[in-house]
Amino acid sequence: MAPVKLVVDHLTAYYGAKPAISDISLQFPDRKVTAIIGPSGCGKSTLIRCLNRLHETQSNAHVEGQVILDNEDIYALDPVRVRRRIGMVFQKPNPFVTMSIYDNVSAAMRFNGHHSRDETDKAVIRSLQQAALWDEVKDRVDSPATSLSGGQQQRLCIARALAANPEVLLMDEPCSALDPIATSKIEELVGQLKNDYTVIIVTHNMQQAARVADFTAFLYLGKLIEFGATEDLFERPQQTLTESYITGRFG
Amino acid sequence: MESPTPSPPSFPTVYLAQRPVARWPDQLFFVVILIFAISIIALALAIVAILVYNSQQSFRVFGWGFLVSSTWNPNAQIFGALPFVVGTLLTSAIALLIALPLSLGSAIFLTTVAPRWLRGPLGTAVELLAAIPSVIYGFWGLWIVVPFMRSTVNPALQQSLGWTGAFSGPNTGFGVLTASIILAVMIVPTISAISRDTLAAVPATQKEAALSLGATTWETTRVAMIPYSRSGIVGGVILGLGRAIGETMAVLMVIGNSDKLPLSLIGNGSTISTLIANELLSNTGPLQISAILECGLVLMLISLAVNVGARLLVWRFAGGQGGKAE
Amino acid sequence: MKFDRFARRKLLSHTITVLAGLTVVAVLYPLVDIVYVAFVHGGGVLFQATFLTARNPTPCSVVSCASVGIAPDIEGTAAMVGLAALISVPIGVLAAILASEYRTGGFGRAVSFTADVLSGVPSILMGAFVYGYLVIENPALVETAISGGLALSAIMIPIVTRTTEEALRTVPNSMREAAIALGISKWKMTLRIVLVSALPGVVTGVLLAIMRATGEAAPLIVTVGFSNLPFDSLSAYNRPAGSLPVLIYNFALSPYSNWLDLAWGAVLFLLIAILIVNVLSRYVIHRMTVKMSGGS
Numbered sequence: 123m124a125p126v127k128l129v130v131d132h133l134t135a136y137y138g139a140k141p142a143i144s145d146i147s148l149q150f151p152d153r154k155v156t157a158i159i160g161p162s163g164c165g166k167s168t169l170i171r172c173l174n175r176l177h178e179t180q181s182n183a184h185v186e187g188q189v190i191l192d193n194e195d196i197y198a199l200d201p202v203r204v205r206r207r208i209g210m211v212f213q214k215p216n217p218f219v220t221m222s223i224y225d226n227v228s229a230a231m232r233f234n235g236h237h238s239r240d241e242t243d244k245a246v247i248r249s250l251q252q253a254a255l256w257d258e259v260k261d262r263v264d265s266p267a268t269s270l271s272g273g274q275q276q277r278l279c280i281a282r283a284l285a286a287n288p289e290v291l292l293m294d295e296p297c298s299a300l301d302p303i304a305t306s307k308i309e310e311l312v313g314q315l316k317n318d319y320t321v322i323i324v325t326h327n328m329q330q331a332a333r334v335a336d337f338t339a340f341l342y343l344g345k346l347i348e349f350g351a352t353e354d355l356f357e358r359p360q361q362t363l364t365e366s367y368i369t370g371r372f373g
Numbered sequence: 374m375e376s377p378t379p380s381p382p383s384f385p386t387v388y389l390a391q392r393p394v395a396r397w398p399d400q401l402f403f404v405v406i407l408i409f410a411i412s413i414i415a416l417a418l419a420i421v422a423i424l425v426y427n428s429q430q431s432f433r434v435f436g437w438g439f440l441v442s443s444t445w446n447p448n449a450q451i452f453g454a455l456p457f458v459v460g461t462l463l464t465s466a467i468a469l470l471i472a473l474p475l476s477l478g479s480a481i482f483l484t485t486v487a488p489r490w491l492r493g494p495l496g497t498a499v500e501l502l503a504a505i506p507s508v509i510y511g512f513w514g515l516w517i518v519v520p521f522m523r524s525t526v527n528p529a530l531q532q533s534l535g536w537t538g539a540f541s542g543p544n545t546g547f548g549v550l551t552a553s554i555i556l557a558v559m560i561v562p563t564i565s566a567i568s569r570d571t572l573a574a575v576p577a578t579q580k581e582a583a584l585s586l587g588a589t590t591w592e593t594t595r596v597a598m599i600p601y602s603r604s605g606i607v608g609g610v611i612l613g614l615g616r617a618i619g620e621t622m623a624v625l626m627v628i629g630n631s632d633k634l635p636l637s638l639i640g641n642g643s644t645i646s647t648l649i650a651n652e653l654l655s656n657t658g659p660l661q662i663s664a665i666l667e668c669g670l671v672l673m674l675i676s677l678a679v680n681v682g683a684r685l686l687v688w689r690f691a692g693g694q695g696g697k698a699e
Numbered sequence: 700m701k702f703d704r705f706a707r708r709k710l711l712s713h714t715i716t717v718l719a720g721l722t723v724v725a726v727l728y729p730l731v732d733i734v735y736v737a738f739v740h741g742g743g744v745l746f747q748a749t750f751l752t753a754r755n756p757t758p759c760s761v762v763s764c765a766s767v768g769i770a771p772d773i774e775g776t777a778a779m780v781g782l783a784a785l786i787s788v789p790i791g792v793l794a795a796i797l798a799s800e801y802r803t804g805g806f807g808r809a810v811s812f813t814a815d816v817l818s819g820v821p822s823i824l825m826g827a828f829v830y831g832y833l834v835i836e837n838p839a840l841v842e843t844a845i846s847g848g849l850a851l852s853a854i855m856i857p858i859v860t861r862t863t864e865e866a867l868r869t870v871p872n873s874m875r876e877a878a879i880a881l882g883i884s885k886w887k888m889t890l891r892i893v894l895v896s897a898l899p900g901v902v903t904g905v906l907l908a909i910m911r912a913t914g915e916a917a918p919l920i921v922t923v924g925f926s927n928l929p930f931d932s933l934s935a936y937n938r939p940a941g942s943l944p945v946l947i948y949n950f951a952l953s954p955y956s957n958w959l960d961l962a963w964g965a966v967l968f969l970l971i972a973i974l975i976v977n978v979l980s981r982y983v984i985h986r987m988t989v990k991m992s993g994g995s
Contacts, residue, residue, distance in 0.1 A: 206882030216873035230881040402886035409793040423831040478722030506914025589712035619821020621917035680819035
């Protein structure tokens with residue numbers, strides 16, 4: 123059995139008194155891509171936002187249960203520290219609009235310590251290469267981030283997250299605001315990122331999960347219905363609910 | 374398309390996360406901003422407290438009768454607030470009466486009838502009116518409006534409405550009416566801007582519903598837009614009132630400054646603000662100071678009541694911050 | 700001519716349109732008139748070479764008198780508004796940060812509401828408040844430039860607080876989330892990312908507050924009074940000082956023609972400065988909101 127990077131243990135997350143996800147237990151394998159799928163409202167975004175402790179920053183939100191990274195419960199650690207180890211890319215690209223491409227990618231480094239210009243340069247180039255954006259922007263890293271197209275901005279956000287050197291990369295429907303060409307570039311990227319990072323990707327598009335993920339978890343109405351290797355889940359689903367979703371009987 | 378192979382990381386993998394995260398900068402920052410935020414509330418409380426404290430002497434001497442006594446005699450050291458309270462309320466009321474149709478009319482014009490390219494510049498011009506300092510309005514009032522009132526408006530009013538007795542007395546051009554007119558000019562931008570905001574916020578669906586029933590432009594405005602915006606407009610009117618009762622310089626320079634109850638609309642008068650401006654520094658002793666500041670307290674309480682009421686109305690409508698009128 | 704119902708309704712609508720247009724004319728007439736009159740009477744004085752740099756003249760009413768200048772009043776205004784800005788900007792910005800960026804139960808809303816209400820308090824009362832306070836605590840400071848500066852800061856604080864809060868609110872939440880997700884600590888995120896993004900709006904708000912304070916005469920009349928002396932050193936803060944708005948008020952009814960000319964010149968000067976800053980700040984805000992939505 124592959125080594126496990128992140129373990130979710132009996133996690134329940136609330137908005138006020140209502141649980142958005144209930145009693146979820148799940149293990150995310152190290153350096154693999156795991157997809158979280160399910161119909162709208164099933165709690166996939168809430169789940170992923172609990173993994174970097176972003177959920178609790180909203181008012182009225184609280185969490186029960188544990189999320190264990192390697193051997194530590196992230197809810198017992200300093201959240202700022204957690205977020206440096208678990209990075210996130212959002213649904214709508216959100217580069218810092220007043221900063222250049224270079225400043226965006228180097229943001230984590232610049233704000234979290236002092237580094238020499240040389241170190242920062244190397245990290246920026248490396249991250250932009252990892253995000254498959256370097257060739258397109260290498261002549262204009264000082265131009266504003268807003269001068270990029272939507273797809274490029276999303277890859278910029280990926281580079282920015284990678285420059286912080288996280289161990290886990292969370293992606294919350296990263297392609298839903300993008301056109302098909304930009305989407306396929308990012309899917310290709312995900313395939314390469316898993317060499318270095320554990321990737322967890324939320325998607326409402328089943329075919330995308332089938333294309334990029336090694337493992338898939340299916341959520342419905344806040345509960346985990348099934349989890350397994352992507353091939354197994356899609357071709358031999360064990361729960362009828364899973365099968366109904368996959369065959370399109372409800373969305 | 375070929376993606377370049379990423380070069381291997383040139384430093385150990387987990388480095389940023391290993392750096393210690395200090396808690397104290399965040400906590401210190403929060404304490405600092407908390408102190409400054411508290412000072413805002415402290416300022417509001419302090420203003421009321423200082424005015425109350427300074428009013429004590431006057432209250433001890435004159436009691437509640439102070440509010441309805443119309444004698445203001447520094448020589449005899451007898452003071453009463455009535456002339457100034459009446460002056461404040463009278464000028465503000467007349468100003469509102471004049472300003473209301475003007476503000477609503479221009480708000481309606483700018484949101485419904487005016488061609489789109491004209492709306493921005495005209496709206497900006499109206500708001501620029503709000504930026505002109507009170508002392509400049511006073512200066513203009515003194516040199517332009519007062520002569521005009523003396524030569525044209527007052528005689529006309531005396532001729533046509535003299536039978537009411539409200540326009541009796543010498544025609545100097547100064548007086549309560551002149552001050553009210555200038556006040557009206559000053560508060561129109563406030564009322565107009567808020568009315569414009571509320572009218573503009575009426576959803577298109579409401580207007581479309583009226584139009585599709587064959588309503589004319591005015592009928593659409595009257596039926597679909599004004600009722601929807603009623604509380605916002607009322608809030609704007611109250612804010613305008615709030616501004617009017619507190620205006621000092623413009624009123625000071627044209628109202629004629631008399632310490633007695635005004636006997637006629639074209640006669641001289643005073644408001645609480647002009648009293649403070651005129652007599653606080655050139656006073657005849659602590660009792661007068663206390664009486665002046667007690668009047669100030671009255672003004673403060675009226676102003677607070679008006680402002681809080683207005684903002685509650687506008688806040689509820691706008692769902693948060695008040696409009697951009699000031 | 701027969702009026703059927705529909706024609707009558709249309710006529711009513713058109714009439715109201717005309718009436719509404721007339722109200723706009725009536726509303727804007729004072730603006731036009733004030734600017735026109737100020738140029739006519741003040742233009743000659745303002746564009747004299749020494750107007751901005753020379754002392755107040757001695758009063759005289761012979762036609763050949765020199766109008767000289769308003770330098771001490773510009774200095775006094777600058778000194779007092781400067782002091783007021785030094786006090787009000789940190790208070791206003793930091794209080795706005797708490798109200799906008801931190802969850803504090805109802806406290807942040809209370810601060811915001813208080814600032815809103817304070818901005819409606821008549822400026823004469825701010826002057827009376829400072830006077831009332833100094834009369835008790837430190838009578839030596841009555842009729843000094845310091846007291847004038849304090850009164851102006853009481854007027855500026857609510858404006859800076861509200862405009863800063865509005866500027867902070869235009870920063871989209873997605874930027875804050877991006878910063879949080881990178882593990883950047885809150886105070887750094889607030890100051891170096893959120894505040895920096897909102898900076899044009901904050902600066903504009905400060906400018907507007909400064910312009911408002913520059914034009915206020917009432918609070919100064921009851922705190923600092925007036926003076927013809929130049930404002931030449933820090934010790935001048937302990938004396939009465941001249942200021943533009945009070946100059947205008949004092950000289951408005953002057954029987955001396957050169958003083959009256961000076962007042963007109965000052966009116967024009969103040970008017971131009973305020974109108975320019977207002978138009979500029981509108982433009983800055985417009986550019987900023989466009990930029991925030993990702994376009995350019």
